[in-house]
Amino acid sequence: MLKLAIIGRPNVGKSTLFNRLAGRKLAIVDDQPGVTRDRRDLDITFGDFDVRLMDTAGLEDAADGSLQARMREGTEKAVADADIAFFMVDARSGLTAQDRNLAEILRASPTPVVLVANKTEGRGEEGAYEAYELGLGDPIAISAEHGEGMADLYQAMAETVERHGIDPDKDEEEDPEFKPLRVAIVGRPNAGKSTLINKLLQEERMLTGPEAGITRDSIEVDWVWSDGERDWPVALWDTAGMRKKAKVQEKLEKLSVGDTLRAVRFSEVAVLVIDATQPFEKQDLQIADFIAEEGRAAVIVVNKWDLVEDTDLAAKELRLDALRAMPQFGGVRVVFLSALTGRYIDKLMPMIVEAYRDWNAKVKTAELNRWLEGVVAHHPPPAVGGRRIKMRYAAQIKTRPPTVVIKCQRAAEVPESYRRYLVNSMRESFELEGTPVRVFLRAGENPYEGKKKKR
Known part of the structure; x- marks a missing residue:
């Protein structure tokens, strides 16, 4: 069952939304702020989801030991317990x-x-745009009192469940800090994916051999890795090798490839295994493109390193090739190892954890705007029609991967080359390696647009 907490400051309409989703008036609603004091739980069905709905007291600053402080503690616990x-x-x-x-x-x-953003009936929808600056993603405009925007709210919840890999059917409570790190091992057939997993697990868990295409299903294996400070639960997916689309004819192989794609979508970090004797072939780059499109963090494993003679020269060339061939990940982390012998395999998990942390990176709005001011001063956007484009402010709207919205004039006219400049600069400035970085340019609202001029 999915646990959902409704939170906010007093009198924004939390209990009204609770009643709307419940389908009946259970929570007391009044114009006076602070009516709700105790947390109220109710099991409901919202679309296709079974949901435990939690109506909470309004979060407000209060002195320790006061009634408001105790209300706040209950609300904070609800947030911690919620999915x-x-x-x-x-x-x-x-x-x-x-x-x-x-x-x-x-x-x-x-x-x-x-x-x-509640109370958007009438002209209130314009006030929803202000909520972008909170850096919590796109605001969903609703009117809890009139039931407007409920479909959009459900869609946003469903997308959040999918994006964060939340299991809506789970019954046991999980500590968010110790949820398994989901890692998909992907690549072309016979690159050594199953051998790599066996070496990590230190057991012959996966069937391996010289024949390509032995693995058909995406197999999940639970594992615990220790970095010396804490134990990391890890869900490893061994996936079927992905050949060129034109060569995939059999129905079974099509199902296997579809299973692999689902594993990437459900993962948090995708490890792309490349054969050191045949590096960066077209199919490797297509798999990398898919990982980037799905917004997953990436680590490149160059396997069969024991077959390479001049390793120093080869490593230098392959790092440059990765930088040129996979610009969507910037300075993606590359691990050179031999899954067969286990050489250098101890370097893999620390890099996966680093990529995972970059994928979850949160940049403060003040730091983002200092960065934006600096990059624009160093390289202003090109003039369009003889007029400069002004970059107003930036805010991070989501993580996993890091996503930023920049408000600017005539956003549609900003050249693609300048957008790439912003992405590359942000990646370099905030050291976001091995994760897609998304920067959206949005035009500010013109309050005079559509109004007739007065004589």
């Missing part, structure tokens, strides 16, 4: 300092957040 949190703001009254403080707390929380 997803709906963070509600009042689009009609606009953002407050309290909203911004709560957003900062939520960005540091491991609980995925869906930003909900």
Whole structure:
């Protein structure tokens, strides 16, 4: 069952949304702030999901030991227990300092957040745009009182469940810090994927051999890796080798490839295994493109390193090839190893963890805007029609992978080359290696657009 907490400052409409999703008036609703004090749980069905809905007290600053402080503790526990949190703001009254403080707390929380802008009926929808600056993703405009936007809210929740790999059918509580790290091992047939997993597990768990295409199903193996400080639960997927699409004719192989693609979508880090004797073939690059499209962190494993003679020269050339061939990952981490002998295999998991941390990177809005000011000063966007394009401000709207929105004039006219410059600069400035970085340019709202000029 999916656990969903509705949170926000007092009087933004949390209990109204609770009643709307419940289908009946269970929580007391009033214009007076702070009506809800105790957390209320209710099992409901929302679309295709069985949900345990949690209505919480409004989060507000309070002295230790006070009633408001105890209410806040209950709300914070609900957020920690939840799989997803709906963070509600009042689009009609606009953002407050309290909203911004709560957003900062939520960005540091491991609980995925869906930003909900309530009271958007009438002209209130315009107030939803202000919520972008909270850096919590696209605000979902709703009216809990009138039932508007419920379909959009469900879609946002479903996308969050899929993006974060949340199991909506789980019954046992999990500590978010110790959820398994999901790693998919992918690559062409006979690159050594199953051999690599066997060596990591130190047992012959997977069937291996010189024949290509032995693995057909995507097999999940639970494993625990220790970095000396903590134990990392890991879910390893051994996947079928992916050949060129034109060569995939048999129905069984098509199903195997489809299973591999699903494993990549469900993973957090994809390890692309490349044959050192045939590096960076076209199919390797196509697999890398798919990993980037799905927004997964990547680590490149150059396997069969025991067959390479001049390893120093080969490593230098392959690193340059990776940089040129896979620009979507920037300075992607590359591990040279032999899965057969186990040489250098101890370097793999630390790099996977580093890539995972970059994938979850959160950059403060103030730091982002200092970066934006610097890159624009160093290399301003080209003039269009003789007029400069002004970059106003930037905010990170999501992680996994890091995604930033930059508000600017005439966003549609910014050349693709300048967009790539922004992505590469951000990756370099914040050391985001081996993860896709997404930068969206959006035009600011023109308050005078569509209005007739007065004589």
